[in-house]
Amino acid sequence: SSEVLRKSLADDTLLSGVATRVSSASKDLRNALAQQRLAVREYKEASRLRPRDVETKERLRSACMVYSRLQAALDGPKPKPLRRFLAHYNLSIRYWDLGKAK
Numbered sequence: 001s002s003e004v005l006r007k008s009l010a011d012d013t014l015l016s017g018v019a020t021r022v023s024s025a026s027k028d029l030r031n032a033l034a035q036q037r038l039a040v041r042e043y044k045e046a047s048r049l050r051p052r053d054v055e056t057k058e059r060l061r062s063a064c065m066v067y068s069r070l071q072a073a074l075d076g077p078k079p080k081p082l083r084r085f086l087a088h089y090n091l092s093i094r095y096w097d098l099g100k101a102k
Helices: 002-049 054-075 082-097
Strands: none
Touching: 002 054
């Protein structure tokens, strides 16, 4: 029984370590996103002050691209709205084939 308890404690510490790393990675991603948001704001202001500066516009474009990628990584995959329709459509075809169409 002490072996089972020891193994259970080892599993708990392993899981808590994984959870800590995941939350730390998520926190790091949120911090990077906030920093990138600030960079985009600053480059927009710089671009407003010097509208013909090509280098500033390139940096703004690059910062916006990185910001959008970080935001997409934080948000995760988007839901697919067509799935509910497909599920209903597939069921209606199945019931039609069974002769139970309404």
